[in-house]
Amino acid sequence: MTAARAAVEGTDRAARPGALWIVPAALFFGVFAGVPLLLTAVLSFTEWNGLGTPHFNGLANWHRVVSDDAVWESLRVSLVFMVLCWLVQTPLSLLLGVWAAGRELNRAVLSSIFFLPLLMSTAAVAITWRVLLDPNFGLAATIGPYIGFPDGNIVGSQRGAVAAIVVVIAWQFVPFHTLLYQGAARQIPQMLYDAALIDGASRVRQFWHITLPQLRNTIVTSSVLMLVGSLTYFETILIVTNGGPGTATMVLPQRMYLSGFQSFQMGYASVIALVLAALGTALSLLIVRFSGFGKMHSTLEGI
Amino acid sequence: MAVLRQERPVPVASGRHRGRTRRRLRRPNWAAGAAALVWLLFVGVPIYLMVKDSIQPIDAYLNGGPLSLPHSLTLDNFGQVFDSGYARYLVNTGVVTVASVALTVLLAFPAAYAIVRSHSRIVSGTFRIFLAGLAIPAQATIIPVYLMITRMHLYDSPTAIILPTVAFGLPLSVLVLSSALRDVPRELYEAMTIDGGGSFRLMWSLALPLSRASLTTISVYSALNAWNGFLFPLILTQSPEQRVQTLGLFNFQNEFGSKVPELMAAVMLSALPIFIVYLFARRWLIAGLAGVGGK
Numbered sequence: 223m224t225a226a227r228a229a230v231e232g233t234d235r236a237a238r239p240g241a242l243w244i245v246p247a248a249l250f251f252g253v254f255a256g257v258p259l260l261l262t263a264v265l266s267f268t269e270w271n272g273l274g275t276p277h278f279n280g281l282a283n284w285h286r287v288v289s290d291d292a293v294w295e296s297l298r299v300s301l302v303f304m305v306l307c308w309l310v311q312t313p314l315s316l317l318l319g320v321w322a323a324g325r326e327l328n329r330a331v332l333s334s335i336f337f338l339p340l341l342m343s344t345a346a347v348a349i350t351w352r353v354l355l356d357p358n359f360g361l362a363a364t365i366g367p368y369i370g371f372p373d374g375n376i377v378g379s380q381r382g383a384v385a386a387i388v389v390v391i392a393w394q395f396v397p398f399h400t401l402l403y404q405g406a407a408r409q410i411p412q413m414l415y416d417a418a419l420i421d422g423a424s425r426v427r428q429f430w431h432i433t434l435p436q437l438r439n440t441i442v443t444s445s446v447l448m449l450v451g452s453l454t455y456f457e458t459i460l461i462v463t464n465g466g467p468g469t470a471t472m473v474l475p476q477r478m479y480l481s482g483f484q485s486f487q488m489g490y491a492s493v494i495a496l497v498l499a500a501l502g503t504a505l506s507l508l509i510v511r512f513s514g515f516g517k518m519h520s521t522l523e524g525i
Numbered sequence: 526m527a528v529l530r531q532e533r534p535v536p537v538a539s540g541r542h543r544g545r546t547r548r549r550l551r552r553p554n555w556a557a558g559a560a561a562l563v564w565l566l567f568v569g570v571p572i573y574l575m576v577k578d579s580i581q582p583i584d585a586y587l588n589g590g591p592l593s594l595p596h597s598l599t600l601d602n603f604g605q606v607f608d609s610g611y612a613r614y615l616v617n618t619g620v621v622t623v624a625s626v627a628l629t630v631l632l633a634f635p636a637a638y639a640i641v642r643s644h645s646r647i648v649s650g651t652f653r654i655f656l657a658g659l660a661i662p663a664q665a666t667i668i669p670v671y672l673m674i675t676r677m678h679l680y681d682s683p684t685a686i687i688l689p690t691v692a693f694g695l696p697l698s699v700l701v702l703s704s705a706l707r708d709v710p711r712e713l714y715e716a717m718t719i720d721g722g723g724s725f726r727l728m729w730s731l732a733l734p735l736s737r738a739s740l741t742t743i744s745v746y747s748a749l750n751a752w753n754g755f756l757f758p759l760i761l762t763q764s765p766e767q768r769v770q771t772l773g774l775f776n777f778q779n780e781f782g783s784k785v786p787e788l789m790a791a792v793m794l795s796a797l798p799i800f801i802v803y804l805f806a807r808r809w810l811i812a813g814l815a816g817v818g819g820k
Contacts, residue, residue, distance in 0.1 A: 236714035239724040241647040243639035247632040247695055248651045251658060254670065254692030259661055261669030272671070318564065321557050332561055334807060336568055341799040341810070343753030345771040346792045349778050350575045353785050354591070361574065361591040393571065401811065425554065454662050457755045461778065475664050483760065488668050499665035506660055 259499065266492040272483070279489065287493045295469060296477040297497075303473060304452040306388045307395075311448060315396045316441070319403020320433055333404070340397045348461035351390045355462065380470040383463045387471055390458055395451070399444045406440035407433065446509050450502045474498055579603070579789035586786050602790035606777075610765060611791055614773035615798075618752055621686050621769060625751035626744050628691045629698050633743065634736075636695075637702035638728045642714070652703070658696040663689070667760050674761050685761040686769065690751050698743040705739035706732055742812050752799065770795045 266283055270276035287293050322333035339347060355362045357375035366374030376382040414432045423431070456475040459465060465472035474494060482491030570592075577595045578586055585597050639645075640652045670689050679685045709732060717731055733740075755771045762768065768776070777791050803810050 236642075236711060236718040237722065237724045237727055239635075239639045239643050239728070241639070241643060241645035243643065243724075244636045244648050244651050247636035247699065248654070250632055251655065251692050251695045254673075254689050255658060255661060255666065255695075256654070258666035258669035258673065258689075261672065262666055265668060265672075276672075314564075317557075317560070321554075321561060326553075328558070329561075332565060335565065337811065338572060338800070338803075339568060341749075341803055342792075342796045343755065343771050343774075345753075345755055345774045346795050349774055349788060349792055350571050352778070353578065353789065354571055354574055356785075359587060359591070359785070361570070364591055393567070397568075450660070450662070454664050456664065461775065478664070482668055483671075488672075492668050495665040495668060498662060502662050502665075503660050 262492050262495050262499070265489055266496055268489045268492075270488040271486040272488050273486075276489065283489045283493045286490060287497075292469065292472075293474075293477060293494065296472050296474045299469075299471060300453060300455075300473045302384065303387065303391075303455060303471075304449055306384070307391055307452050308445065308448050310388055310392050311396050311399060312441070312445065314392065315399035315444065316403050316437070318396065318400040320407045320429070320437075322400060322404040323407035333400070336400065337397045339394050340401075342394075344394065344457040345461065347394045348390065348458045351386075351393070352462050355386055377463050378467055380467060383467055383471050387455075387459055387462060390462055391452075391455065394458070395448070399448065402440055402444050403437060406437050410436045442509060446506050449509070450506050453498055453502050453505075575789050575792055578786055579793045581786060583784065583786050602786045603794065605784075605787045606791045606794060609777070609787075611770070611773055611777075611794060613766070614768050614770045615794065617683065617767060618769040618771075621683050621690070621754075622748050622751040624683070624687050625690050625694070626748050628687065629694050629747040630740060630744060632691070633695055633698040633702055634733070634740070635728065636699050637706055638732050640699065640703045641706040641709075642724075642727075642732075652699075655696045655699050659700070661693075663693050663756060667756065670757070671760050680761060681763045681767050683767065686754065686757050687751075689757050689761075690754055691747070694747045694750055698747060701743050701746075702736060702739050705736045709735050738812070741809050745810055745812070749799070 265276060267278055267280060268276035269279045269282070318333075318336065322329055322336070342350075354360045355377050357363055357366070357373060357378065360374075362371070362376045363374035366372065366376055369376075371379070371382060377386050410433065414436070415428060418428050418432060454475060455473055456479065459471050459473055459476060460479075463471045465476050475498065478491045478494040478498070481487045481494065574591060579602055580598050580600065581589070581595050582597060582599050582601065585595070589596070636651075636655075639648050666689075674680050674685045674688070679688070713731055713735075714727055717727055722730070753771060754769070755775070758769045758772050759775075762772070774788075774791055774795060777788055781787060799810075
């Protein structure tokens with residue numbers, strides 16, 4: 223009786239922890255992640271070579287960044303990678319995820335192999351692919367002639383280098399998104415398919431009219447992670463092409479790394495860092511807003 | 526409910542049953558099977574080359590052609606890699622990984638417990654900050670992190686890597702843990718309070734055991750993050766004594782890029798520990814990897 227009343231009134235007599243319990247984590251996160259973000263903004267108005275003391279120079283860095291063609295070029299390259307990687311990875315991981323959601327034994331065995339790239343570090347993946355793309359002794363020398371690179375030097379041409387990076391990134395990250403889609407596809411109620419089967423719907427129709435709409439939330443989650451994640455590609459490009467040929471694959475993070483930790487213009491690099499952070503945040507807010515994801519409609523409504 | 530879901534006896538059983546009925550009703554999907562085999566080739570060939578190149582001598586690599594079967598097998602490449610100091614890098618990475626996981630769990634669990642159980646406004650406000658923190662890319666902060674680490678005289682030490690690595694893993698860990706803790710029925714808290722338990726005992730003997738699955742998830746997630754981390758070590762360490770395995774690979778590639786068999790042996794060594802864990806604890810590892818998107 224009392225328990226029921228307590229439940230109705232929304233109170234209970236259990237001991238409750240105070241605010242102190244969250245303080246260690248909050249302090250830690252604040253000091254090593256929150257404060258640095260604010261400091262990036264401050265540093266963007268300073269001149270600092272990484273060793274001495276930063277001193278303010280007003281909007282000078284910002285003016286330089288805006289008029290720096292190299293930065294704009296890197297922004298363009300980053301956006302191209304963002305679009306290409308999304309276009310390549312989304313259909314692949316969606317289909318693979320739905321396929322891997324099946325309970326057949328062969329699917330279980332194959333998908334456990336498909337997840338292997340996930341376990342490797344980006345550095346290991348990139349180095350393996352760099353060896354594979356070697357124009358003299360790598361696989362590129364063998365298959366290059368069949369795909370329009372007679373000398374096997376795929377990463378030596380602008381288009382080839384961009385395509386190579388997209389392929390390497392797909393190899394590394396499609397498994398992760400497959401995992402997301404696999405989990406979501408297994409949540410789709412079987413009775414939807416049973417009903418469709420009775421109605422005589424073909425496999426393709428079932429995919430378009432049941433699977434795809436049911437995976438809506440996952441498509442949004444996966445796309446946000448993919449698009450925002452694409453702004454941070456750095457190690458792969460550093461190792462496979464090092465931004466080349468020329469600056470054909472030089473993305474914003476590498477441009478920031480070069481200005482900051484090679485040319486020691488930390489203030490200038492901070493501006494690029496802020497642009498990255500702003501782009502990422504804006505992008506995820508936009509997608510969440512326009513996809514109606516924030517409202518979180520259940521896909522099970524009406525069942 | 527959460528306990529049931531995490532233990533998974535029910536869903537797996539019903540899934541098998543479902544699979545059986547479906548198989549009875551549906552033809553096998555040959556087209557999908559063929560496409561899956563193509564993908565297997567795409568995934569498998571680089572892994573095959575990695576393994577093959579690491580176990581044959583350099584002249585076999587140079588003369589054999591990329592898709593040849595391995596011959597004149599040898600483990601010398603691994604010996605060479607160890608001679609170049611790679612064991613040291615693996616130990617360093619291990620230290621960073623263990624410390625990062627321990628620190629993440631130690632900080633995230635009490636925070637998640639407070640988020641679910643506390644009525645304090647400070648707690649709910651902090652939770653919102655953690656949520657916002659999910660969107661901060663680590664790269665946007667490396668310059669001030671570098672500034673702070675050098676000012677704290679921690680540059681070129683394991684601590685320099687551990688601190689920011691843990692900080693950027695915290696938001697997701699707190700989120701995963703708190704959504705698991707939300708499913709612990711509050712009658713249990715009440716019952717234990719009546720037995721005379723305080724906040725700490727409630728956490729230690731009730732919340733902790735009931736969220737074991739999520740603790741595994743975040744441990745796996747933060748361990749993989751720390752083991753495979755590249756950016757923070759690149760910016761915050763310098764000497765070979767402090768080098769972690771990913772940077773070891775990077776340097777190896779820059780200095781001895783032409784010694785492909787040794788390079789691939791190093792890549793194998795960096796991936797092997799995780800491959801072995803995958804072999805024995807696939808479900809946990811997958812749960813840890815999916816943790817980020819599943820919540």
